[in-house]
Amino acid sequence: MSTTPDPRLQGHAGPPRDRLGRLPRDLRISVTDRCNFRCTYCMPAEIFGRDFAFLPRSEILRYEEITRLAGIFVRLGVEKLRITGGEPTVRRDLPDLVRQLASIEGVRDLTLTTNGSALRTLAAPLADAGLHRVTVSLDSLDDAVFRAMSGIDMPLARVLDGIAAARAAGLAPVKINMVVRRGVNEASIVPMARWARDAGFILRYIEYMDVGTANGWRLDDVVPGAEIIALVDAAFPLEDLQPNYAGEVANRFRYLDGAGEIGVIASVTAPFCGACSRARLSAEGELFTCLFAAHGTDLRAPLRSGVDDAGLEARIRAAWGARDDRYSELRSASTVNLPRVEMFAIGG
Ligand code: SAM
Ligand code: SF4
Ligand code: SF4
Numbered sequence: 001m002s003t004t005p006d007p008r009l010q011g012h013a014g015p016p017r018d019r020l021g022r023l024p025r026d027l028r029i030s031v032t033d034r035c036n037f038r039c040t041y042c043m044p045a046e047i048f049g050r051d052f053a054f055l056p057r058s059e060i061l062r063y064e065e066i067t068r069l070a071g072i073f074v075r076l077g078v079e080k081l082r083i084t085g086g087e088p089t090v091r092r093d094l095p096d097l098v099r100q101l102a103s104i105e106g107v108r109d110l111t112l113t114t115n116g117s118a119l120r121t122l123a124a125p126l127a128d129a130g131l132h133r134v135t136v137s138l139d140s141l142d143d144a145v146f147r148a149m150s151g152i153d154m155p156l157a158r159v160l161d162g163i164a165a166a167r168a169a170g171l172a173p174v175k176i177n178m179v180v181r182r183g184v185n186e187a188s189i190v191p192m193a194r195w196a197r198d199a200g201f202i203l204r205y206i207e208y209m210d211v212g213t214a215n216g217w218r219l220d221d222v223v224p225g226a227e228i229i230a231l232v233d234a235a236f237p238l239e240d241l242q243p244n245y246a247g248e249v250a251n252r253f254r255y256l257d258g259a260g261e262i263g264v265i266a267s268v269t270a271p272f273c274g275a276c277s278r279a280r281l282s283a284e285g286e287l288f289t290c291l292f293a294a295h296g297t298d299l300r301a302p303l304r305s306g307v308d309d310a311g312l313e314a315r316i317r318a319a320w321g322a323r324d325d326r327y328s329e330l331r332s333a334s335t336v337n338l339p340r341v342e343m344f345a346i347g348g
Helices: 063-075 094-102 119-129 141-150 156-168 186-199 225-235 300-304 309-321
Strands: 026-028 080-084 109-114 135-136 176-180 202-209 236-240 249-253 261-265 278-281 284-286
Touching: 026 063, 063 094, 063 278, 063 300, 063 309, 080 094, 080 141, 094 109, 094 119, 119 135, 119 156, 135 156, 141 156, 141 202, 156 284, 176 186, 202 225, 225 249, 225 261, 300 309
Parallel strands: 026 080, 026 278, 080 109, 109 135, 135 176, 176 202, 202 261
Antiparallel strands: 236 249, 249 261, 278 284
8 A cells, every 4th residue: 555645635634723722823933042131021130141051052943944844834824923032133144034934835924023122234134035024122212211121231222223224124014012010111101102103103012921930020010901001092092993813912902093003912911812823933943832831842853853744743733732721811829930931932
């Protein structure tokens, strides 16, 4: 009997559903665990100091390896690829990866999340390589607050220049992520809305999350999304917007005067696990099915030991099929201290 697969059966299995019926639509690819910032809520400098042991280069997936895995995810139904980290722009030759990912047939959205510090020079090469859009993380327009939250002595102007370069390169619409932390940058909520409205950027407020275990998260530090929206609404009246697609994480609002939209990602006070379609590939090639997972599925070992695409696909299907994650919906006092992967290891 022939061992050649019957071509009529190819694709027969269809996209995999997890145990809660969710499909994989969105793959976040962490290309490095390193970062030039030390944001207090992600990689606090006291813990991630000079001696911290980041992954050695040999353990990090090469661009060709990332592209091969991403291609398999796309065949399984993923339409959106987001490059993240750590800080993805600290990895050398990032446009080369973008070029490779852009050549995968079926990718509808290819984006990058960055702290913006390198966009002044990288925005144009990234756009030329085929990147569609960028999301830039920026927590305040006040230079002192920006420096305190990002844990780095860099002028805010460098990030603002990067954002301008992204727009000039056509990486639009530029999205801005602002993590809001009680008592730290609440006063920046309305000024950020004003700036983003005037400039035509899409601002996303993010509730401070208990990702990882290094940031000493406390519920008291979270400014609920509803409170953020009420503050903005008082300054610039808003109305609800429908989601762009099922599983969208941000609750969206439109300014009544037509000056664009904002969103809030309220994963603490209004969890959205029910439609979560996100898979995450760590820099070392582990597949995580939840931002709050303690363990992933190793794809690098099979990849490097010569397993073919069908074998890799089977491993991904098995991991996704076993998925029953809904951490944010189950979050409670007892879950906060459970072990889990750090955010910079798997991206946001
Ligand atoms: N370095 C890039 C950046 O900062 O945009 C990409 C990686 S970063 C881990 C991805 C996103 O996660 C950023 O928008 C960051 O603000 C967000 N983030 C990190 N730690 C967070 C936390 N504890 N709560 C909420 N968002 C967080
Ligand atoms: Fe770096 Fe991004 Fe984490 Fe800030 S949020 S420390 S920029 S990885
Ligand atoms: Fe998805 Fe996990 Fe976040 Fe829920 S907690 S939305 S399952 S990543």
